[in-house]
Amino acid sequence: xxxxxxxxxxxxxxxxxxxxxxxxxxxxxxxxxxxxxxxxxxxxxxxxxxxxxxxxxxxxxxxxxxxxxxxxxxxxxxxxxxxxxxxxxxxxxxxxxxxxxxxxxxxxxxxxxxxxxxxxxxxxxxxxxxxxxxxxxxxxxxxxxxxxxxxxxxxxxxxxxxxxxxxxxxxxxxxxxxxxxxxxxxxxxxxxxxxxxxxxxxxxxxxxxxxxxxxxxxxxxxxxxxxxxxxxxxxxxxxxxxxxxxxxxxxxxxxxxxxxxxxxxxxxxxxxxxxxxxxxxxxxxxxxxxxxxxxxxxxxxxxxxxxxxxxxxxxxxxxxxxxxxxxxxxxxxxxxxxxxxxxxxxxxxxxxxxxxxxxxxxxxxxxxxxxxxxxxxxxxxxxxxxxxxxxxxxxxxxxxxxxxxxxxxxxxxxxxxxxxxxxxxxxxxxxxxxxxxxxxxxxxxxxxxxxxxxxxxxxxxxxxxxxxxxxxxxxxxxxxxxxxxxxxxxxxxxxxxxxxxxxxxxxxxx
Numbered sequence: 001x002x003x004x005x006x007x008x009x010x011x012x013x014x015x016x017x018x019x020x021x022x023x024x025x026x027x028x029x030x031x032x033x034x035x036x037x038x039x040x041x042x043x044x045x046x047x048x049x050x051x052x053x054x055x056x057x058x059x060x061x062x063x064x065x066x067x068x069x070x071x072x073x074x075x076x077x078x079x080x081x082x083x084x085x086x087x088x089x090x091x092x093x094x095x096x097x098x099x100x101x102x103x104x105x106x107x108x109x110x111x112x113x114x115x116x117x118x119x120x121x122x123x124x125x126x127x128x129x130x131x132x133x134x135x136x137x138x139x140x141x142x143x144x145x146x147x148x149x150x151x152x153x154x155x156x157x158x159x160x161x162x163x164x165x166x167x168x169x170x171x172x173x174x175x176x177x178x179x180x181x182x183x184x185x186x187x188x189x190x191x192x193x194x195x196x197x198x199x200x201x202x203x204x205x206x207x208x209x210x211x212x213x214x215x216x217x218x219x220x221x222x223x224x225x226x227x228x229x230x231x232x233x234x235x236x237x238x239x240x241x242x243x244x245x246x247x248x249x250x251x252x253x254x255x256x257x258x259x260x261x262x263x264x265x266x267x268x269x270x271x272x273x274x275x276x277x278x279x280x281x282x283x284x285x286x287x288x289x290x291x292x293x294x295x296x297x298x299x300x301x302x303x304x305x306x307x308x309x310x311x312x313x314x315x316x317x318x319x320x321x322x323x324x325x326x327x328x329x330x331x332x333x334x335x336x337x338x339x340x341x342x343x344x345x346x347x348x349x350x351x352x353x354x355x356x357x358x359x360x361x362x363x364x365x366x367x368x369x370x371x372x373x374x375x376x377x378x379x380x381x382x383x384x385x386x387x388x389x390x391x392x393x394x395x396x397x398x399x400x401x402x403x404x405x406x407x408x409x410x411x412x413x414x415x416x417x418x419x420x421x422x423x424x425x426x427x428x429x430x431x432x433x434x435x436x437x438x439x440x441x442x443x444x445x446x447x448x449x450x451x452x453x454x455x456x457x458x459x460x461x462x463x464x465x466x467x468x469x470x471x472x473x474x475x476x477x478x479x480x481x482x483x484x485x486x487x488x489x490x491x492x493x494x495x496x497x498x499x500x501x502x503x504x505x506x507x508x509x510x
Contacts, residue, residue, distance in 0.1 A: 013112050014097055021096050021119035025089045025128045030081035032377045033389035038131040039424020042084050045070035046430050053234035056241035058248040064231040065172035066133045084131045091135040092128030098142045105305035106344050113343030117287040120366040123331040126384050133173045134332040140169030141180050142336055149305050155210035164220040168227050175248045183315040191308045201301040264326045274321045287361045288335050291342030313337035328384050380479050387478050395475040396486045399496040416447040418454040450492045456483040
């Protein structure tokens with residue numbers, strides 16, 4: 001029967017793992033408040049909506065791709081947290097099938113274990129639910145790496161296009177493409193040198209004829225240049241953004257070497273020896289850590305593709321360890337090769353104990369993922385929780401959003417925010433057009449506003465200057481920002497209380 005034949009040909013392992021990955025990333029997606037960076041990214045997408053173009057500046061040094069995907073998502077599904085995060089969920093889920101492309105060199109079983117480890121990884125799930133660039137970058141990096149290996153070993157047309165489009169996607173997402181692409185080039189040189197001492201087994205036998213033609217190379221070049229020009233020029237409306245893709249590399253070297261408060265000096269052992277990433281692996285990513293340890297065995301006679309990937313993975317880890325600027329979401333783009341070596345270890349050790357250990361590691365990883373993503377997602381004791389916005393913010397934003405949902409005229413509510421660091425508020429309150437952001441300064445003439453927001457420690461001056469008829473409510477924004485106070489007018493609070501009676505103000509401790 002045709003249907004039975006179709007079912008037999010269906011790659012059920014891919015289907016099941018994609019569904020598992022999607023479930024973990026979509027479940028309760030809007031539970032946590034938008035992160036600082038999510039607010040910035042959403043703000044850029046809003047500007048794209050308002051102006052019709054994206055004005056790229058090298059100082060941003062994050063490519064335009066993610067902002068366009070958020071813009072499209074918000075146009076389709078509205079300005080809400082789901083729409084803000086759906087593009088990265090898609091990117092993270094699409095990474096699962098990419099592991100099966102490596103099956104020709106690692107085996108189907110190893111790719112299956114690798115995809116499962118990625119699907120339940122705490123880092124890949126946690127940041128696969130964040131509207132940031134890393135999930136896209138990890139996807140394109142995996143495609144680029146597979147393409148380069150396929151182009152080298154098989155001289156295939158698919159390898160050519162994958163390498164070209166993967167690199168283009170990397171450039172369109174983050175300036176750190178130079179780390180990964182440069183490390184792969186260095187890994188190739190190290191591979192060839194090492195293979196003179198310990199030859200690859202079996203020897204590399206490339207096809208006599210290449211599978212692509214000059215027309216394919218020209219076609220890939222034209223498509224990739226078009227994509228780079230289209231996005232960096234703000235869909236051809238901001239040509240001045242084109243040089244930015246090169247100037248951003250210089251801007252990033254200044255940030256990367258300076259650290260800008262993200263140095264993680266507590267993990268320094270010696271100059272240029274920092275174990276921050278290893279500490280995160282040991283805390284959260286046990287399958288990946290097992291894969292990293294197993295990858296060492298490819299230093300001895302080993303197949304070509306796994307050996308090259310092992311050198312590449314070690315090189316990326318070394319590069320990110322040297323770079324002073326360290327934010328934990330980079331783990332999402334560092335970690336993926338070691339999942340393949342985890343799968344290779346389980347399948348190479350032909351013992352039921354290896355299979356049992358593999359299942360146990362995946363179960364631990366899944367347990368950590370569930371706890372982190374659904375219970376401790378704003379707990380600062382978790383290293384992956386990095387300057388996360390607290391639910392307590394709803395004491396401020398909740399009344400505004402609730403009233404605007406019942407009557408759009410409340411979107412014209414005038415307000416004043418005096419916080420030095422106020423994101424993600426410009427995105428959360430992006431539909432409110434009469435809010436002024438004063439970057440920590442109280443103007444000489446106090447704005448005529450229905451609410452005023454300031455850090456509680458700096459609120460005395462504001463209290464003295466406010467007219468009679470304001471009520472104070474306190475909330476926490478995120479770590480690094482002191483307790484905040486919002487002063488709502490009596491008129492505003494009476495309208496909100498008529499809508500839904502509330503208890504006395506309080507602050508939720510994370």
